[in-house]
Amino acid sequence: MKSDIVSRYQGIYIAMYSAYDEAGNVDQERVKKLARYYVGKGVKGLYVGGSSGEGILQNAEERKQVLEAVMEEVQGELTIIVHVGANSTRESVELAKHAETVGADVISAVPSIYYRLPEAAVENHWQHMIDSTNLPFIIYNIPQTTGFTLSTGLLAKLAKQDKVIGVKMSGESTFELQQYKETGGEGFLVFNGPDEQFLAGRIMGADGGIGGTYGVMPELFVQLNRLFMDNRIEEAQTLQTKVNGFIKRLLSYPSLYGACKYILNLQGVATGAPRLPLLPVRPEHHASLAELNKDIEAAIAQYTNGE
Numbered sequence: 001m002k003s004d005i006v007s008r009y010q011g012i013y014i015a016m017y018s019a020y021d022e023a024g025n026v027d028q029e030r031v032k033k034l035a036r037y038y039v040g041k042g043v044k045g046l047y048v049g050g051s052s053g054e055g056i057l058q059n060a061e062e063r064k065q066v067l068e069a070v071m072e073e074v075q076g077e078l079t080i081i082v083h084v085g086a087n088s089t090r091e092s093v094e095l096a097k098h099a100e101t102v103g104a105d106v107i108s109a110v111p112s113i114y115y116r117l118p119e120a121a122v123e124n125h126w127q128h129m130i131d132s133t134n135l136p137f138i139i140y141n142i143p144q145t146t147g148f149t150l151s152t153g154l155l156a157k158l159a160k161q162d163k164v165i166g167v168k169m170s171g172e173s174t175f176e177l178q179q180y181k182e183t184g185g186e187g188f189l190v191f192n193g194p195d196e197q198f199l200a201g202r203i204m205g206a207d208g209g210i211g212g213t214y215g216v217m218p219e220l221f222v223q224l225n226r227l228f229m230d231n232r233i234e235e236a237q238t239l240q241t242k243v244n245g246f247i248k249r250l251l252s253y254p255s256l257y258g259a260c261k262y263i264l265n266l267q268g269v270a271t272g273a274p275r276l277p278l279l280p281v282r283p284e285h286h287a288s289l290a291e292l293n294k295d296i297e298a299a300i301a302q303y304t305n306g307e
């Protein structure tokens with residue numbers, strides 16, 4: 001039943017940023033250009049409308065526009081996981097059905113936020129999405145932003161269903177990650193969330209990763225994953241350390257997403273500023289971001305040529 005799931009979906013997924021025009025509206029042409037930018041770089045797919053994608057800062061119509069642009073551009077070339085979590089179960093189900101209609105491969109969702117919900121409410125919220133389509137479902141566990149920690153009890157219950165194929169583990173405990181992997185059992189996927197510890201997550205059982213900073217340096221995460229699979233752990237450690245230097249610098253700006261989107265502009269893909277309340281970078285940051293992009297591009301060149 002689930003036996004081929006891991007080989008079918010494992011790999012590197014870019015948590016794709018959204019693309020807006022200069023007025024801050026969703027810009028489908030820019031979304032397409034960004035999706036196209038990621039084809040041919042060795043990634044397995046895209047995670048659309050998640051944290052990095054600002055899905056929860058967009059209304060349902062905008063989220064559909066983003067996804068439709070992605071599907072039109074790269075369907076069949078990249079595996080598309082869509083984050084459909086919204087505060088209300090009703091809107092989440094609407095987005096899940098839309099995802100199925102436009103041909104997305106997998107749906108995924110965080111719990112509803114704002115209300116402190118008991119586990120039964122979160123379970124019911126997810127179950128409605130799962131039941132609303134024939135698509136596989138990936139639980140998105142990100143306790144540091146949602147306040148909800150997925151228990152292994154709930155995971156075990158959900159993972160019994162064929163449609164529930166995995167979890168995106170954005171919590172930082174690799175012990176919990178390993179527990180999720182073990183609880184999910186054979187054919188259950190675990191994706192590493194924190195990009196800073198991709199290698200650690202892989203070593204503790206993750207089948208791949210889904211991350212936001214991959215978007216500005218996908219080649220480096222593809223290479224990191226390859227080094228892990230080839231059992232070249234010391235080289236992988238060296239690369240993770242290098243990548244973490246870049247992530248630390250990205251995290252020093254008013255918002256991580258603002259910094260990443262500015263870097264993408266420098267790489268030739270305009271995506272606009274992040275949506276408020278996420279702060280954009282300011283003119284005084286431009287010079288150091290150009291420096292950072294030069295360093296990222298040099299590392300990509302180093303790791304993709306020979307080595």
Ligand SMILES: CC(=O)N[C@H](C=O)[C@@H](O)[C@H](O)[C@H](O)CO
Nearest residue numbers: 051170193194195196211212213
């Ligand atoms: C909150 C958030 O965005 N988490 C992402 C996914 O799990 C990560 O990809 C981070 O963006 C990344 O690890 C940088 O801290």
Ligand SMILES: CC(=O)C(=O)O
Nearest residue numbers: 015050051052210212
């Ligand atoms: C980072 C991540 O996985 C997300 O943006 O949803």
